[in-house]
Amino acid sequence: MSTHDHNARVPLAFLLPGARAQVNALGDEIDATQREQILAYGLAPGRPVTVLQQHPMTLVMVDEVELALESSVARHVWVTRR
Amino acid sequence: MTASAIALVGNPNVGKSVLFHRLTGAYVNVSNYPGTTVEVARASARFDAAVDLIDTPGVLTLPARSDDERATMHALLHEPLRAVIQVGDAKNLRRTLTLTALLAELGVPAVLALNMHDEASARGVTVDAQALSNALGIPVVPTVATGGEGIAQLTRALTDARALQPLLHYDTDTEAAITDLANRITRHAPHPRLNARGLAILYLGQDSEVEAWLAEAAGDQITGMASARAAAQTKGVMPAALAHERGEAAGTLTARVTARTAQASPLLAHRIGQLIIHRFWAWPILLGVLFVVYEFVGVFGAGTLVGLMENDLFGKILNPAVTTFVRANIGVPWIADLLVGEYGLWTMGMTYALALILPIVTTFFIIFGLLEDSGYFARLSVLANRLFKLIGLNGRAVLPMVLGLGCVTMATLTTRILHSPRERLITIFLMALAIPCSAQLGVVLGLLGGISFTATLIWVVSMVGVLMLAGFLAAKLIPGRRIPLVTEMPPIRLPLFGNVAKKTVGRIKWYLIEVIPLFLLGTLIMFLLNQFGALPAIIRAGEPLVSGWLGLPPEASAAFVMGFLRRDFGATGLFALSHQLSPIQAVVGMVTITLFVPCIASVMMIVKEQGWKIAAAMIAFIVPFAFLIGGLLNHLLRAVWA
Ligand SMILES: Nc1nc2c(ncn2[C@@H]2O[C@H](COP(=O)(O)OP(=O)(O)OP(=O)(O)O)[C@@H](O)[C@H]2O)c(=O)[nH]1
Ligand SMILES: [Mg+2]
Numbered sequence: 158m159s160t161h162d163h164n165a166r167v168p169l170a171f172l173l174p175g176a177r178a179q180v181n182a183l184g185d186e187i188d189a190t191q192r193e194q195i196l197a198y199g200l201a202p203g204r205p206v207t208v209l210q211q212h213p214m215t216l217v218m219v220d221e222v223e224l225a226l227e228s229s230v231a232r233h234v235w236v237t238r239r
Numbered sequence: 240m241t242a243s244a245i246a247l248v249g250n251p252n253v254g255k256s257v258l259f260h261r262l263t264g265a266y267v268n269v270s271n272y273p274g275t276t277v278e279v280a281r282a283s284a285r286f287d288a289a290v291d292l293i294d295t296p297g298v299l300t301l302p303a304r305s306d307d308e309r310a311t312m313h314a315l316l317h318e319p320l321r322a323v324i325q326v327g328d329a330k331n332l333r334r335t336l337t338l339t340a341l342l343a344e345l346g347v348p349a350v351l352a353l354n355m356h357d358e359a360s361a362r363g364v365t366v367d368a369q370a371l372s373n374a375l376g377i378p379v380v381p382t383v384a385t386g387g388e389g390i391a392q393l394t395r396a397l398t399d400a401r402a403l404q405p406l407l408h409y410d411t412d413t414e415a416a417i418t419d420l421a422n423r424i425t426r427h428a429p430h431p432r433l434n435a436r437g438l439a440i441l442y443l444g445q446d447s448e449v450e451a452w453l454a455e456a457a458g459d460q461i462t463g464m465a466s467a468r469a470a471a472q473t474k475g476v477m478p479a480a481l482a483h484e485r486g487e488a489a490g491t492l493t494a495r496v497t498a499r500t501a502q503a504s505p506l507l508a509h510r511i512g513q514l515i516i517h518r519f520w521a522w523p524i525l526l527g528v529l530f531v532v533y534e535f536v537g538v539f540g541a542g543t544l545v546g547l548m549e550n551d552l553f554g555k556i557l558n559p560a561v562t563t564f565v566r567a568n569i570g571v572p573w574i575a576d577l578l579v580g581e582y583g584l585w586t587m588g589m590t591y592a593l594a595l596i597l598p599i600v601t602t603f604f605i606i607f608g609l610l611e612d613s614g615y616f617a618r619l620s621v622l623a624n625r626l627f628k629l630i631g632l633n634g635r636a637v638l639p640m641v642l643g644l645g646c647v648t649m650a651t652l653t654t655r656i657l658h659s660p661r662e663r664l665i666t667i668f669l670m671a672l673a674i675p676c677s678a679q680l681g682v683v684l685g686l687l688g689g690i691s692f693t694a695t696l697i698w699v700v701s702m703v704g705v706l707m708l709a710g711f712l713a714a715k716l717i718p719g720r721r722i723p724l725v726t727e728m729p730p731i732r733l734p735l736f737g738n739v740a741k742k743t744v745g746r747i748k749w750y751l752i753e754v755i756p757l758f759l760l761g762t763l764i765m766f767l768l769n770q771f772g773a774l775p776a777i778i779r780a781g782e783p784l785v786s787g788w789l790g791l792p793p794e795a796s797a798a799f800v801m802g803f804l805r806r807d808f809g810a811t812g813l814f815a816l817s818h819q820l821s822p823i824q825a826v827v828g829m830v831t832i833t834l835f836v837p838c839i840a841s842v843m844m845i846v847k848e849q850g851w852k853i854a855a856a857m858i859a860f861i862v863p864f865a866f867l868i869g870g871l872l873n874h875l876l877r878a879v880w881a
Contacts (some may be wrong), residue, residue, distance in 0.1 A: 161385070162258075172450075187831075189477070189478065189479055190304055191660065191722065191723070191725060191797070192479045192692050193300055193304070193479045193482045193723060194299065194300065194304070194658075195725055196479065196483055196486050197299050197300040197334065197337065197482065197486070197724065198299070198334075199331075199333055199334060199486075200657075201483065201486050201490075201651075203489070203490075204490075207715060207770070209513055210513065210516075210517070210518070211518070212518035213518055213621060213622070213624070213625060214621050214624060214724070216516065216621075216728075220330070220331060220333060221330040221331055221359075221362050221364065222331055222727050223509075223512065223513075223727065224725065224726060224728070224730040225516070225620070225621045225724065225726050225727075226724070226725050227256075227624060227633070227723040227724045227725065229723045230723045230724075230725055233363060237731050
């Protein structure tokens, strides 16, 4: 994960609206129950996401579902840009 | 209990309750947000009266993590299930199949209803039901529950329900742990219907319902299982890892049977959905919604309709006629008084209930149902999240609180959707304290709306202020961490007239059946107190508090006595005094009585969900606190708003 090209992973919270990305990993800061919940919502490693907006909260589209994540969580969802 | 039952199981908000209605004819609430159903409902099936159909709360995941999911797991463990109808959202197959992967391990005969086909097509998603059926080994029936499509096929497919093909094998360490545990379960705690393997997986996943069931069935042997699980966990066999593997397997199968055509432009529903929570547009939209609610309920309901009912129908026609009739035909004066006197069952009880509050709650229920079904309520969690952070909660708690404006009792049950006992406790407490239910809201709007908009506004600001203050303190006092918000937004949908109508009628029925008897009982108590001369004593006893501290006329003591029965009834008592009240007195009275003890039904619900100790502690705090705030407000308003 130490590559520094534009494929480097970034937190989901840092992407601009409209950006498309692929989930890379869920950081260890996210507790076990919430991790399960996020996985169940479909925000799992390898899955494509589209960022819809970042304020007041991170809003993403996964498959056909809109998910809202507080930025304290979205900061620990690592993605690579597509 | 019948010998056989069929459960509807699935992710939240996928249409289980609509299907339940289609299959049984029994209506349970249907709304457009996850967490509508929070307890099991049952009714006998239309296609076979000997079969009980069971509607369950939606599960985002099994193993169960919140109390509504636990209720579903409980049903799977304890109901005499012949089969399960898994209801899935066709446009969200991955999540559907993640749950299927778990149901497969339990070995219950199943059928998959692939619901919301209309929405999937609109989004360019098509699922090959035949291929999916082949892969799973069970019937897969595409349905549109709201339109009644596929219901007949689904009923027919039930005879072909069979155990699912397993969707995956876990990694080696996990499989070893599963086999070990499954052997122990087979030996010490075999389940009459469910496979030991499935129970082992749920136990590894720390499902508390399965833990409880095994502890009961296995007796001492549970310690062996517990240490086997602990050993597995040191090897990395963790609940989230298992969930991840199920998700992967579901994803692979989804990709195989789903085709997507790219959409030219985002759906209108999507765009509206985003505007509602847009960083800028959200606020004018919120104000607009509040304005419409106020116009419809406060102005049209509480003004126009109440005017027609109270002044014209009851005041000019019904009450004079009833009074004349009673006085002429009933010779015993106290009986006549009981019916049509100052505290008469008809002139006070029924007049309040039917002429004053019914029009207001009816308009409220209509607009409430529309908002529920549109998907707007669920989006409020995003808007309120930052505010709720201050009170140790996240935006998820908005939903029960908003539903509390309909009925606090039902909303207390809805707190099951929250993820921690701490969140539940804080939310239930705040609702008991500061969320007025529809009936009470009706009285408040009726009284304060008649005085001025400012008066209403002061009441609103006071309630929100108290909510925040009490929440802030509760969050400090109750140990535990706040959980950040992660939630899904249901699609924006056009409310269906039929559904809103059914809900509204159901709620009006609730009002008539549950509230009116209490109104009559309250009137009777007032009558008796008055008749036996106790009222003056109460008025004298309450005088220092009610007149001295709150600055209300002494007769208002009686309203607080009535308030013990129902807050809204106490509020109505104040309403009866309204001609004697100054604007300040009206606001202070309404604020105090809104904070005052919640209705008996909701106290019983708190006892049921949290135990009597917590319920008693809440009441012990709330009653003095209500008077404290009311008095402070009285003194403040007298200083600044004279
Ligand atoms: N377009 C469309 N909407 C549907 C369909 N089935 C249900 N709905 C809508 O989906 C929403 C949820 O329906 P419910 O029956 O309450 O869903 P549920 O699965 O019982 O939800 P929970 O009890 O919260 O788990 C409602 O607004 C329904 O009108 C369908 O086939 N097509
Ligand atoms: Mg339901």
